[in-house]
Amino acid sequence: MPFHPACHSYEPVTIADRLFLDLRRAILEGELPAGKKISEPELASVYGVSRGSLREAISKLENCNLVTRRPNIGARIVSFSTDQLMEIYQIREAMEGMAARLAAKNMTEAELAHLKSLVARHKDSMSHTERLNKTDYSQDADLDFHFCIIQGSKNQRLLTMLCQDLYDLVRFYRMRLSPAFSSTAMQEHELIVQALERGDGEMAELLMRYHVRASRDRAKQRLESMSPEELGNYH
């Protein structure tokens, strides 16, 4: 069973594992600011563990691309960069497009039903804005949708690469931008589901690629409308 911290269930058995999850959460939620240098002695004493265990946790964070490390110098939390975010969207376009194509062929009935219920629930929660506000909605709903399809592709390596190497970065950026809430995105989701129902892999890929491209454009627009102070917090 591969190492899937991002994939909804992961029982930490060792100290380094628990530490990894704690630090990961701290980074994603902004508790540890972007670009900050990690002091091994300091963090180790804060969390009450040895430097060895901490170093192993940092190594895991490096795998998720949440920190970068340089020999004899140290580790830094990844820093916010518009260009890097755009790069990530390009990769998602390619990989998730392929995932959608494969999912159209390989998804089980149960998985498809679950995906449909997801989309229906999102649609429902959107019309009840008095109970669930936009932030609540898009906190994880969008990622759940994408995760479902990746899982449905039945390509284990694709799942691992996306969840392990890319999605934590996606979360990192998403936490630092306004939530990507848009009824347009939800309509795109519905179209994708319809293509998956028909088993039309070609169309599912095209629609997914369009969706990721459109999301990238929306993110870019949002970035450009943000004030320099807002952005400055993360540089």
Next chain:
Amino acid sequence: MPFHPACHSYEPVTIADRLFLDLRRAILEGELPAGKKISEPELASVYGVSRGSLREAISKLENCNLVTRRPNIGARIVSFSTDQLMEIYQIREAMEGMAARLAAKNMTEAELAHLKSLVARHKDSMSHTERLNKTDYSQDADLDFHFCIIQGSKNQRLLTMLCQDLYDLVRFYRMRLSPAFSSTAMQEHELIVQALERGDGEMAELLMRYHVRASRDRAKQRLESMSPEELGNYH
């Protein structure tokens, strides 16, 4: 500067780095057999280093997907599996297709010239089969071609993900199959270069995807023609 062991130059500064490169080579060349369990005390004494340094090196190997680790149980060299190889080709089709599309727009003149010289040299060496045999030719030529285009995409994250997370696995399998030598593949390379010269990203992506799919089919055919004993060596 990101961590790019696979990308042609990487100066090991620390003991764990040197060890990582040694072990990586040993795995790729089959010195350490596929599927074998790694004994930390044994390997540490063989290489004359402490277990701590070895563990850090193993952690790096895990990033490259050359070993898998389970808590309290240990690390194993990745094992040979036809299904997994097919999965990798699907991912390469998506990612390298995107790389070709981007390279058509972003490649510099110098990079394009270098790519053309690469293809010309390959073509030349193919006609002099008395001096360079097939194994010599395809040892790294094909990977050089693909690496060039990925680099030309100017998407740093794409480069990292392919070189760090996928290409070592590609090498792992390539070493264990007959060399992927085919004049058809070389013709496909030429067509891709022509599309890149024209700056036709759409066509470059289509041709690259076709090329990767075709390479996958060729690999599959080769696998099915191999005797069970040959395959058995790597299970």
Next chain:
DNA sequence: AGAGAGGAGATTGTCGACAATTTTATTTCA
């Protein structure tokens, strides 16, 4: 005053020893 050399302090890399867990071998009982 500014640039460069030198040294004190702090940080990262490396190591061996101990603790916790797993694996293997042995014994015991139905």
Next chain:
DNA sequence: TGAAATAAAATTGTCGACAATCTCCTCTCT
């Protein structure tokens, strides 16, 4: 005889101490 329980051995996880390297401050010289 075979399966479950138990004990012994081996392996992995964790820790603190020491060595190597980097960083920053101070001092010197032009």
